Amino acid sequence: NAGVMQNPRHLVRRRGQEARLRCSPMKGHSHVYWYRQLPEEGLKFMVYLQKENIIDESGMPKERFSAEFPKEGPSILRIQQVVRGDSAAYFCASSPLTGMTEAFFGQGTRLTVV
Amino acid sequence: AQSVTQLGSHVSVSEGALVLLRCNYSSSVPPYLFWYVQYPNQGLQLLLKYTSAATLVKGINGFEAEFKKSETSFHLTKPSAHMSDAAEYFCAVSPRGGSNYKLTFGKGTLLTVNP
Numbered sequence: 001n002a003g004v005m006q007n008p009r010h011l012v013r014r015r016g017q018e019a020r021l022r023c024s025p026m027k028g029h030s031h032v033y034w035y036r037q038l039p040e041e042g043l044k045f046m047v048y049l050q051k052e053n054i055i056d057e058s059g060m061p062k063e064r065f066s067a068e069f070p071k072e073g074p075s076i077l078r079i080q081q082v083v084r085g086d087s088a089a090y091f092c093a094s095s096p097l098t099g100m101t102e103a104f105f106g107q108g109t110r111l112t113v114v
Numbered sequence: 115a116q117s118v119t120q121l122g123s124h125v126s127v128s129e130g131a132l133v134l135l136r137c138n139y140s141s142s143v144p145p146y147l148f149w150y151v152q153y154p155n156q157g158l159q160l161l162l163k164y165t166s167a168a169t170l171v172k173g174i175n176g177f178e179a180e181f182k183k184s185e186t187s188f189h190l191t192k193p194s195a196h197m198s199d200a201a202e203y204f205c206a207v208s209p210r211g212g213s214n215y216k217l218t219f220g221k222g223t224l225l226t227v228n229p
Contacts, residue, residue, distance in 0.1 A: 042219030103215075
């Protein structure tokens with residue numbers, strides 16, 4: 001059973017471009033969570049999704065950020081018109097039921113905006 | 115709102131010495147508690163978690179943590195440090211109720227192990 005797969009592992013974007021981060025949950029997991037790790041800080045919750053539904057996006061910036069988890073395929077975190085402050089590590093976690101007690105994290109995508 | 119404080123952003127120990135990483139939390143009711151380890155440019159790996167019952171929790175790689183409600187603490191220990199333990203360690207909490215998917219993390223403690 002493969003773990004939570006995130007790709008790409010490293011992503012470089014110029015200011016103003018779009019960034020798409022992908023997360024394939026573990027087999028049998030239908031709950032996906034995205035967290036962001038800014039330099040020198042701990043991780044912060046961004047969004048919680050189930051298949052085709054956004055359950056809680058209270059941690060998402062109001063503009064430029066969106067997330068989806070379609071019926072088929074990976075969850076996508078999309079950042080439009082990236083700015084330098086978006087440079088961070090973005091981690092995805094998945095679980096078979098709601099909650100983090102049985103969740104596993106992926107290796108993360110490190111986004112650098114130049 | 116929940117919060118987590120990790121005392122000491124950087125802890126340095128000698129190989130074979132005791133490792134003690136401190137974590138205090140603030141929560142209106144006892145939460146779920148977690149310790150994660152992050153190696154350079156890697157993801158988060160769960161070391162251990164406290165969900166209920168036993169207050170002394172054993173995890174992987176010889177680590178353990180004790181939940182002390184009276185002190186609102188969940189300190190991480192390992193009797194004898196190994197070079198491979200060098201990494202960053204994060205303490206985290208989540209509520210037991212409806213928002214149990216929202217982890218609140220501390221800022222992390224970087225552990226250095228000296229030969």
